[in-house]
Amino acid sequence: MSGVPISDVNRRNGQQGWLDASAARAYERMKAAGMPGGCLSDAGRTNAEQAALYAAFLRGELAATAARPGESLHEVGNAIDIAEPARSWVRARSEYGFAKDTVANEPWHMVYGPDTDQHQDEEADEMAVTLEEMEELVRTVVRSESRKLWEEAAAGSTGSGRAFRTAVRSVVASAVEDARDALVEDLAAALPTGALTRAQLKTIVENRVRAVRSRREAR
Ligand SMILES: [Zn+2]
Known part of the structure; x- marks a missing residue:
């Protein structure tokens, strides 16, 4: 794990998901605003995990595509693969910063973009420490x-x-x-x-x- 843990288990490996710090905060804001939990298929991946996934893709073992190691936004903790019913919830609320990426045939693949995140100003309060x-x-x-x-x-x-x-x-x-x-x-x-x-x-x-x-x- 090289990012910030998020409050959903990653179904790919059964471990707690993680994302880049800003994406993780946006994810938690969505959870707090009512996004259904337990729908996370994947979030941050290590480079080794991406390499293993890419190898499986080359062997024809994946239903989806996989980016080459070093080229996936999952490796920098900026992408989630999200299942229903959370997917529809996220799609209807682009103001949290997650949007469908250009990856073809992967409706579950959503990418975080700080430019579209309308809730970032809440960050100062969330990060305040005593x-x-x-x-x-x-x-x-x-x-x-x-x-x-x-x-x-x-x-x-x-x-x-x-x-x-x-x-x-x-x-x-x-x-x-x-x-x-x-x-x-x-x-x-x-x-x-x-x-x-x-x-x-x-x-x-x-x-x-x-x-x-x-x-x-x-x-
Ligand atoms: Zn993905």
Whole structure:
């Protein structure tokens, strides 16, 4: 599947049908407006599926024609093959953007054309997401992308992985630099007055940072 799932099973393979995003939205608008469901014979096809269909056509196994692989609008998710009673419903409502194609002897073959879709302005409302949904999307992307980058960084396997490792190191290093003075202040406040000077505390903290760093680099 390389498009957007639609709410009808594709009779050709018994799987959920799919279409290009705009065609899928138009299809769902038709469903919402009362187009009978369960009449979908075919929708989006992969290139491999088209190739198999074309081979069957060449062997004379199909009642209909089949386009060569790479030449069917089904492969880009812009065509549906639709049976009655939905077919008549769609034919009577060209304003949803689906029209009979020029394929001869295939009354079921309907093609989506955005130019004739009069309902596209409803798209903005349909696609509106809440702020929470948007945040979750961003989080998902960030989470999975960063995990992939961490793996590549650990393996040093890609240019972006290596760049990411360098970036993380410099962020950590500068965080340590920033934190050093604050740590000295915290220690000075926690110790009895005059137990150690700030200069002595600073030396201790810097030695610790250096020790941690050389241990990290030795790995
Ligand atoms: Zn077709």
